[in-house]
Amino acid sequence: MxxxxxxxxxxxxxxxxxxxxxxxxxxxxxxxxxxxxxxxxxxxxxxxxxxxxxxxxxxxxxxxxxxxxxxxxxxxxxxxxxxxxxxxxxxxxxxxxxxxxxxxxxxxxxxxxxxxxxxxxxxxxxxxxxxxxxxxxxxxxxxxxxxxxxxxxxxxxxxxxRAGLDLRSDAARPGDAVIISGSIGDHGVAVMSKRENLDFDTDIISDCAALHGLVAAMVEVAGSSIRLMRDPTRGGLAATLNEIANASNVGLRIDEETIPIKPEVAAACELLGLDPLNVANEGKLVVLVAPEFANALLAVMRAHPLGAQAALIGHAEDDDHCFVQMATSFGGSRIVDWLWGEQLPRIC
Amino acid sequence: MxxxxxxxxxxxxxxxxxxxxxxxxxxxxxxxxxxxxxxxxxxxxxxxxxxxxxxxxxxxxxxxxxxxxxxxxxxxxxxxxxxxxxxxxxxxxxxxxxxxxxxxxxxxxxxxxxxxxxxxxxxxxxxxxxxxxxxxxxxxxxxxxxxxxxxxxxxxxxxxxRAGLDLRSDAARPGDAVIISGSIGDHGVAVMSKRENLDFDTDIISDCAALHGLVAAMVEVAGSSIRLMRDPTRGGLAATLNEIANASNVGLRIDEETIPIKPEVAAACELLGLDPLNVANEGKLVVLVAPEFANALLAVMRAHPLGAQAALIGHAEDDDHCFVQMATSFGGSRIVDWLWGEQLPRIC
The missing domain is CATH 3.30.1330.10 (PurM-like, N-terminal domain)
Structure with a gap:
């Protein structure tokens, strides 16, 4: 045959x-x-x-x-x-x-x-x-x-x-501004809602997107004042901030009220017992930038469709413990921990 | 905590x-x-x-x-x-x-x-x-x-x-020599023997090896007279020869007696009901070369540890059907088919 x-x-x-x-x-x-x-x-x-x-x-x-x-x-x-x-x-x-x-x-x-x-x-x-x-x-x-x-x-x-650019995971310095490109938790909650067959009142959609266009615009404006960028995927914003703090040997101090989160995502996290800081994102980035360039960078990010909700969420500081600390909405402060293990298995 | x-x-x-x-x-x-x-x-x-x-x-x-x-x-x-x-x-x-x-x-x-x-x-x-x-x-x-x-x-x-080298899958021409770098079937039979818990008298070992050193030596000598190279992994020598024939729109005529195979591998294939031409290799290559360079290329291959058993096994010819035909040890001839499906699942 x-x-x-x-x-x-x-x-x-x-x-x-x-x-x-x-x-x-x-x-x-x-x-x-x-x-x-x-x-x-x-x-x-x-x-x-x-x-x-x-x-x-x-x-x-x-x-x-x-x-x-x-x-x-x-x-x-x-x-x-x-x-x-x-x-x-x-x-x-x-x-x-x-x-x-x-x-x-x-x-x-x-x-x-x-x-x-x-x-x-x-x-x-x-x-x-x-x-x-x-x-x-x-x-x-x-x-x-x-x-x-x-x-x-x-x-x-x-x-x-790009020529002249040298982003390193250990490049953050005390005083650097911490900016996130948009709301957190969308991807993780979208996957979980489908997995658990949850029927939320509103549609929560993964933020899954390619960020190279946004990055190109950012680099154009802020160039080498950008210290480093990370996408807070598996492990969420909390893992990413802890990785940055540890790699650069700095502390990070963020303000919960400034972190963008959609009300429906916050509500779903509440329902599911999840901390949105640990929930995966697939179309967001965190950038650390020299403080004097923070406003210019924010402006260019907000002008891009994938950065429209960009927000300054905190700054780096001297801290031998490399702690990530967050001023909470209730007026207190807590350490944002790097989870040991699993909050959301198979999220990506 | x-x-x-x-x-x-x-x-x-x-x-x-x-x-x-x-x-x-x-x-x-x-x-x-x-x-x-x-x-x-x-x-x-x-x-x-x-x-x-x-x-x-x-x-x-x-x-x-x-x-x-x-x-x-x-x-x-x-x-x-x-x-x-x-x-x-x-x-x-x-x-x-x-x-x-x-x-x-x-x-x-x-x-x-x-x-x-x-x-x-x-x-x-x-x-x-x-x-x-x-x-x-x-x-x-x-x-x-x-x-x-x-x-x-x-x-x-x-x-x-390497500069000046341009190997293309459709580069084989009628008359080209077909050379294999060593014995066939070792990897597939080694994996199968372990999987089936077969206890052959002799130890059959996978030929798993990195071939870039051998290739460097070959290119040094034969350079652009090399038409193309392929490693006959999944699907074995038969699949590789058929792919070459189809891509280059030539026929290939090979001689069974010239194809190196270890006696213990041949015996194991007999026992397992496998055609060694379909059995995977992980440290062998097939090269098509302009006929006038065949002997020089064979010599340099044989001088390398991973090409010591290199052999000229046939040549390309005009054939609109792109058939791979093999002169058998019994004096006949048969078409070497490109299997539809599975002979050895999960071999690599």
Whole structure:
């Protein structure tokens, strides 16, 4: 029997992943071309190599990787595919770099609906095209039923740091202003509400978004007065602020009243028993900047759609304990702890 | 309760992964530093950013990614960690590129022994150091028990193509010599023997190895007379030859008697009902080269430890059907088919 005789069409409506799709033979080829090449749509993938090539200028490059295991796979405001593309672009952008190319690896459970895989791939393709960052190489593996959970996606990315920029995790200094680009907790609450089948009165949508455009505008204005940027994803704002404090050996003092949070997100957190400071964001960034540039930076952030709610939430200070302290709405003060473990498993 | 009060030591002997290790808090930090930073040992990781930066010269870069789901995780000659490092280096090397940096993403099942994770990380660190290609950025996720299978690893890598080299998957021409760097089937049979608990008389060991040193020697001698290279991993030599034939729109004619195979591997394939042409390799390459350079290339390959058994196994020819045909040991001829699906699930 020849290859051609064994070929059947990819049934994108009712078909399901089987082990043959991960075997590296014709079925893999058909799946990859029929779903991923179609959705990501570029000549690198069509060339069909195990790697893709491109010209780079001399300079300073960054590389990053993330694996995505979010549950459920589809949530208000996005799905695992858009999350993977945005998340990796954001990790590049946080270095002050311009993202260039992405890769994507898929680990798929036997029996997973091809229609769902197709929706996920479509979301990745759309996110990639909107961001102008193509997915140029990939890999597909299949594991037996019960050995994964639908689909896991690993994305990696590279980008070039803008000349003259040198953001370092240990660059924060006492006096620096701490700014957040918008409201906290949206992504985590959106995923949790879907997972727990909660029916909130208002629709809470993930903030999942690519931040490299916002970063470009910020760098344009504030340039090297920006000390560092971080996206407060897993672990939320609390984890990010503690990481910054520890890496830079400073304390951070923030003011709860200044932290933007949507009333419906605050209410959902109350209901779910979550501290919004620990809830994941997927389209927000925290930036530390020299104090004299804080207002100019805030202005440019607020002029961008993804920074319209940007707010100055505090400042860095001398503190050998590297504590993150928060003035609470009730007039007191508390230490914002770095959680040991899990508040929200599989949030990204 | 402050962070410090909640910290406990990482028990590398008897500890197990729990969901807190994937939550992005202190426990994640402790795991990542205690296992991955220690094993991979470089300043990029120690900087603790979500991305790593490095200088690049102007030129032509390649990027590649692979996800590894091999079962079992430990097999004769390697484990999922060494496999991931070698596999990604090889995908870069097959483009004629010099590998520069790797990333690694881990998806770990709750309950996975820290001792096993540590062994895997050690193998990755050793493979990375031996190859001179550091793992500079990574990510760790944890999923609930029963939602993965021990550990999955996704590695990505980048490298620079040597100036003047332009290998393309469609570059094979009629008359080109087809050379393989050594014996086939070792990896697949080693994994299968472990999986099936088979006790062969002789020890069959995976050929898992990084091929970029061999490739550098080959390029030095044969340069642009090399049309293309491929590593015959998942799907084996048969899939690789069919991919080459289809991409370049040529036929390939190979001679079974010239294909190196260890007697014990041939015997095991017989026992397991496997065609060695479909069995995965993880330290072999297939190269197509202009016929007048075949002997010189063979000589340089045989002078390298990873090419000592290199052999000329056939040539490309005009064929609109792009068939791969093999003269059999019995004096006949057969078409080497591109399997539709699975011969050996989860072999890499």
């Amino acid at each position: 020849t290859t051609k005789a064994k070929r059947s069409r990819l049934d994108l409506r009712n078909g399901r992943i089987d082990l043959s799709h991960g075997a590296g033979g014709c079925a893999t080829d058909q799946l990859v071309k029929g779903i991923f090449h179609r959705a990501f749509d570029n000549d690198w993938l069509r060339a069909g190599n195990d790697q893709s090539a491109f010209a780079v200028p001399a300079g300073c490059m960054v590389m990053t990787t993330d694996s995505y295991v979010v549950s459920p796979l589809f949530f208000p405001g996005g799905n695992i595919g858009s999350l993977a593309v945005h998340g990796t672009i954001n990790d590049i952008a946080m270095a002050g770099a311009c993202p260039l190319y992405l890769s994507a690896g898929f680990i798929i459970e036997e029996g997973f609906p091809l229609a769902d895989l197709n929706r996920i791939a479509d979301a990745m393709g759309a996110a990639s095209r909107a961001a102008g960052v193509p997915i140029i190489t990939g890999d597909t593996k299949v594991v037996e039923r019960g050995k994964a959970d639908g689909v896991f996606i690993s994305t990696s990315g590279i980008g070039m740091i | 402050t962070t410090k009060a909640k910290r406990s030591r990482l028990d590398l002997r008897n500890g197990r992964i729990d969901l807190s290790h994937g939550a992005g808090g202190c426990a994640t930090d402790q795991l990542v530093k205690g296992i991955f930073h220690r094993a991979f040992d470089n300043d990029w990781l120690r900087a603790g950013n979500d991305q790593s930066a490095f200088a690049v010269p102007a030129g032509c870069m390649v990027m590649t990614t692979d996800s590894y789901v091999v079962s079992p995780l430990f097999f004769p000659g390697g484990n999922i960690g060494s496999l991931a490092v070698h596999g990604t280096i090889n995908d870069i090397a097959m483009a004629g590129a010099c590998p520069l940096y790797l990333s690694a993403g881990f998806i770990i099942e709750e309950g996975f022994p820290l001792a096993d994770l540590n062994r895997i990380a050690d193998a990755m660190g050793a493979a990375s150091r031996a190859a001179g290609v550091p793992i500079i950025t990574g990510d760790t996720k944890v999923v609930e028990r029963g939602k993965a299978d021990g550990v999955f690893i996704s590695t990505s890598g980048i490298g620079m193509i």
